[in-house]
Amino acid sequence: MQTLDKISQILNQALVLIGGIFLVGMIVLTCGNIFFRTIWVPIPGTFELMGYSGAVVAAFALGYTQLKKGHIAVDVLVNMFPKPVQKLVQTINFAVGFIFFVLAAWQITVKASTLRQTGEVTETLRIIYYPFAYAVALGCLVLALVLLIDLFKLFGPPRESQS
Amino acid sequence: MSLAAVGILGIVALLLILFCLGMPVGFAMALVGFCGFCYVVSFKAGLNMISAVLWDTFSKYGLTVIPLFIFMGQVAFYSGVNEKLYNAAYKWVGHIRGGIAMATVVACAAFSAICGSNAATAATMTTVALPQMNKFNYEPKLSTGAIACGSTLGVVIPPSVVLIIIGLSTEQSIARLFYGGIGAGLILALLLTLTIYVVCRIYPEWGPAGPQTSWLEKFKALSGALEMVILFSLVMLGLYFGLFTPAEAGAAGSFFAVVISVFQGRLSWKGFIASVTDTLRISCMVIMIVAGAMIFGRFLAVTRIPFDIASWVVDLPVSGMFIMMIIFAIYIIGGAVMDALALLLITIPIFFPVSQELGYDPVWFGVTITVVTTLGAVTPPVGATTYVVGGMAKNVRLEEVFKGVTYFLPAYIICILLLMAFPALVTFLPSLIK
Numbered sequence: 295m296q297t298l299d300k301i302s303q304i305l306n307q308a309l310v311l312i313g314g315i316f317l318v319g320m321i322v323l324t325c326g327n328i329f330f331r332t333i334w335v336p337i338p339g340t341f342e343l344m345g346y347s348g349a350v351v352a353a354f355a356l357g358y359t360q361l362k363k364g365h366i367a368v369d370v371l372v373n374m375f376p377k378p379v380q381k382l383v384q385t386i387n388f389a390v391g392f393i394f395f396v397l398a399a400w401q402i403t404v405k406a407s408t409l410r411q412t413g414e415v416t417e418t419l420r421i422i423y424y425p426f427a428y429a430v431a432l433g434c435l436v437l438a439l440v441l442l443i444d445l446f447k448l449f450g451p452p453r454e455s456q457s
Numbered sequence: 458m459s460l461a462a463v464g465i466l467g468i469v470a471l472l473l474i475l476f477c478l479g480m481p482v483g484f485a486m487a488l489v490g491f492c493g494f495c496y497v498v499s500f501k502a503g504l505n506m507i508s509a510v511l512w513d514t515f516s517k518y519g520l521t522v523i524p525l526f527i528f529m530g531q532v533a534f535y536s537g538v539n540e541k542l543y544n545a546a547y548k549w550v551g552h553i554r555g556g557i558a559m560a561t562v563v564a565c566a567a568f569s570a571i572c573g574s575n576a577a578t579a580a581t582m583t584t585v586a587l588p589q590m591n592k593f594n595y596e597p598k599l600s601t602g603a604i605a606c607g608s609t610l611g612v613v614i615p616p617s618v619v620l621i622i623i624g625l626s627t628e629q630s631i632a633r634l635f636y637g638g639i640g641a642g643l644i645l646a647l648l649l650t651l652t653i654y655v656v657c658r659i660y661p662e663w664g665p666a667g668p669q670t671s672w673l674e675k676f677k678a679l680s681g682a683l684e685m686v687i688l689f690s691l692v693m694l695g696l697y698f699g700l701f702t703p704a705e706a707g708a709a710g711s712f713f714a715v716v717i718s719v720f721q722g723r724l725s726w727k728g729f730i731a732s733v734t735d736t737l738r739i740s741c742m743v744i745m746i747v748a749g750a751m752i753f754g755r756f757l758a759v760t761r762i763p764f765d766i767a768s769w770v771v772d773l774p775v776s777g778m779f780i781m782m783i784i785f786a787i788y789i790i791g792g793a794v795m796d797a798l799a800l801l802l803i804t805i806p807i808f809f810p811v812s813q814e815l816g817y818d819p820v821w822f823g824v825t826i827t828v829v830t831t832l833g834a835v836t837p838p839v840g841a842t843t844y845v846v847g848g849m850a851k852n853v854r855l856e857e858v859f860k861g862v863t864y865f866l867p868a869y870i871i872c873i874l875l876l877m878a879f880p881a882l883v884t885f886l887p888s889l890i891k
Contacts, residue, residue: 317528320521320525320708321711324704324705344704346516351741353515355740356741358741366742366799368482383477387484391481394487398507405509
């Protein structure tokens with residue numbers, strides 16, 4: 295369990311690092327495009343690269359956001375439930391969420407594989423873009439992993455207080 | 458079961474999952490949308506739909522505007538811009554009765570012009586402005602109420618994530634919505650300031666005047682806020698003249714925010730990293746809600762519920778204004794129990810077609826419901842902004858903050874009534890966009 299948690303932490307840190315690099319890249323690319331468009335010609339393919347980079351930024355932060363409990367929920371009513379009911383509710387949430395994102399990851403992987411097999415390329419740059427679809431699938435899978443760990447933690451021994 | 462019945466059942470199931478399970482809003486919408494779609498069409502079609510919608514949403518160019526504007530706001534936040542803005546406002550109006558509270562609202566409005574986050578504004582203003590107001594023996598109800606309500610300007614004054622999301626989900630121009638938000642935001646800021654003035658006329662001891670400042674000090678303080686005025690002008694004028702797309706405006710704004718902050722030595726490496734990670738977390742949360750709303754929207758579309766409701770409402774034997782007031786009442790109640798962004802994404806597919814059938818201007822509708830839902834950010838039981846202020850303000854109980862907020866509620870109501878009576882307050886500026 296602790297190993298799984300450690301793997302999830304490291305994985306999410308790595309994905310956030312990559313997501314951060316893509317975010318900075320998006321800013322640099324767009325500003326470069328504005329600059330070159332003003333003095334000469336626009337950077338070709340900026341729009342499509344921005345879209346795919348945005349996919350990496352959002353998908354790679356899915357697990358990290360769940361780790362930080364950053365996905366907004368309406369917990370006004372749930373907070374009033376007795377502890378055992380809250381635990382049951384959380385169990386349902388994590389289990390259903392896990393199944394949904396495993397399904398999503400599987401289906402996006404199927405989509406990415408189809409894009410790879412058909413040799414689909416982008417409109418302007420004519421480059422393959424299936425790796426970005428795999429990246430979104432990975433993001434969903436890591437989110438599913440975090441939800442699974444959250445589920446295990448509900449039934450594990452109480453955690454030691456963290457500094 | 459008829460399609461309409463399935464649609465209504467889906468909406469009821471969503472509300473049950475949201476409130477009774479406390480499932481994250483994006484996940485709940487995606488789950489109900491997926492299950493409903495599977496029921497109406499087929500399981501295989503449902504699987505295909507979620508992969509297509511998730512991929513299309515995550516890789517959509519239009520959505521890249523979200524992390525870019527959030528990053529600009531986070532950089533401004535971590536480089537302590539609001540401190541400077543507050544200082545400038547304090548030097549100008551701090552010497553009048555209730556002036557420090559007014560300065561807080563003005564600083565909130567100014568910071569909202571760079572950052573679209575209520576919570577970030579509330580957190581900093583509590584740290585910066587509250588000790589100052591305590592020093593001059595301000596009544597805690599007035600000081601904390603002013604901070605909580607002033608912070609809600611974040612989502613009304615552009616650039617605002619809420620307005621971006623409304624633009625994307627209703628296929629409207631984000632630039633027009635931004636310009637519509639300026640009028641509404643300034644009116645709300647003015648009304649909040651007026652509330653402080655009136656409260657201090659009734660209870661003079663609640664907001665004693667601060668020290669006088671010389672003209673030299675006043676103008677010196679302005680220099681600290683000048684670069685942020687330039688940044689805001691760059692973004693808004695670029696959009697106005699069509700030089701930038703919204704995403705480009707966000708990127709250019711982020712770039713210059715980093716350059717200005719680094720050159721002034723106000724953004725450390727640690728602050729930069731925190732800006733990036735916060736941006737990733739907030740953007741992911743927002744985009745996941747958008748993706749969930751898209752999946753839920755696909756389900757609603759196959760049941761034709763939004764169109765049925767729109768045509769049913771239009772045929773009701775009551776005036777359009779009455780229907781609009783009912784919609785706003787739903788938004789006020791909904792805003793009190795759930796996050797504004799989530800509420801808007803759930804309800805827009807239903808209420809936007811109604812507003813269009815009734816002949817309301819789409820920009821006016823988008824901006825006005827934003828103002829209406831901001832009320833929810835300060836009212837119980839959710840009142841996220843009030844919780845931030847209550848949590849950070851030492852020696853002030855949460856009930857006192859909520860009590861303080863009640864003094865400002867008439868300002869919101871008057872603002873909404875003004876926007877309803879004079880739609881041009883919102884629609885005039887957008888009509889000038891080329």
